[in-house]
Amino acid sequence: MLEVDHVGVIYPNGVEALKSVSLTVRPGEIVAVVGRSGAGKSTLLRCMNGIQRPTSGAIRLNGMEITSLRGEALRRVQQRIGFIWQEYNLVLRLSVMKNVLCGRLGSASLIPSLFHIYSRQDREIAVRSLERVNMLHRATQRADMLSGGEKQRVGIARALAQSPVMLLADEPVASLDPELSWQVMSDLTHVARDEGVPTVINIHQIDLAKAFCDRIVGIARGVVVFDGTPAALTQSAMDTIYRHDPRPALEAAGVAA
Ligand SMILES: Nc1ncnc2c1ncn2[C@@H]1O[C@H](COP(=O)(O)OP(=O)(O)O)[C@@H](O)[C@H]1O
Numbered sequence: 001m002l003e004v005d006h007v008g009v010i011y012p013n014g015v016e017a018l019k020s021v022s023l024t025v026r027p028g029e030i031v032a033v034v035g036r037s038g039a040g041k042s043t044l045l046r047c048m049n050g051i052q053r054p055t056s057g058a059i060r061l062n063g064m065e066i067t068s069l070r071g072e073a074l075r076r077v078q079q080r081i082g083f084i085w086q087e088y089n090l091v092l093r094l095s096v097m098k099n100v101l102c103g104r105l106g107s108a109s110l111i112p113s114l115f116h117i118y119s120r121q122d123r124e125i126a127v128r129s130l131e132r133v134n135m136l137h138r139a140t141q142r143a144d145m146l147s148g149g150e151k152q153r154v155g156i157a158r159a160l161a162q163s164p165v166m167l168l169a170d171e172p173v174a175s176l177d178p179e180l181s182w183q184v185m186s187d188l189t190h191v192a193r194d195e196g197v198p199t200v201i202n203i204h205q206i207d208l209a210k211a212f213c214d215r216i217v218g219i220a221r222g223v224v225v226f227d228g229t230p231a232a233l234t235q236s237a238m239d240t241i242y243r244h245d246p247r248p249a250l251e252a253a254g255v256a257a
Pocket residue numbers: 011012013015016017035036037038039040041042043044
């Protein structure tokens with residue numbers, strides 16, 4: 001269970017990116033976070049995996065407060081949080097298999113992992129992860145030989161190889177064409193359901209959010225303005241999420257509107 005409890009983020013330049021955001025994601029639940037560019041979606045995801053420390057509030061994952069962890073304790077938790085990036089973040093000169101094995105790196109002890117030496121168990125986990133996104137047949141190819149959709153499947157396999165306790169994806173299909181976007185979202189949400197872990201996906205495309213996610217959270221100017229099922233996302237809710245009113249954001253930034 002993921003609990004976001006009144007989280008606020010003010011960046012050093014004074015931008016208030018999140019204002020008292022609260023939401024809960026249950027094990028196996030897939031939540032889409034939607035909103036305009038600049039609404040605070042990426043900031044929220046970075047707080048969830050501890051890259052960004054909130055200015056106020058707390059985030060708990062299975063009862064453990066991520067927001068207060070530091071150093072080695074934080075790295076241990078981050079090792080089990082699968083993160084899927086818009087631009088895949090693969091090591092292009094390495095093989096597909098080695099990229100997925102990178103998901104095991106934090107689990108290995110230091111010296112073997114420095115030399116990218118993996119245990120038999122790590123290799124088995126990587127093979128199973130590739131199988132689950134139908135990419136095992138590409139295991140020995142270099143990552144730069146893959147199409148965008150295939151790269152993102154490898155990104156998903158790498159996250160799975162972390163044996164994740166939570167999955168986070170920041171605009172995972174924003175670089176793909178519409179048809180591939182549907183396929184990759186289908187893969188991602190299938191494996192997320194199988195894993196049974198809390199899953200949060202920042203996504204632009206409302207149709208995809210509605211088709212694949214259990215719940216939709218709408219953020220506008222750092223505030224949760226909608227939290228409900230896809231069916232409850234009415235046109236008026238959409239208007240609230242996407243209403244173009246830059247003044248509050250400008251005020252928060254200390255700029256006169
Ligand atoms: N590192 C940063 N320093 C200062 N301001 C930032 C930083 N990252 C994001 N912002 C600002 O915070 C707000 C939210 O950004 P972000 O979380 O990236 O939104 P989204 O992902 O919804 O597009 C925006 O106004 C953005 O310009």
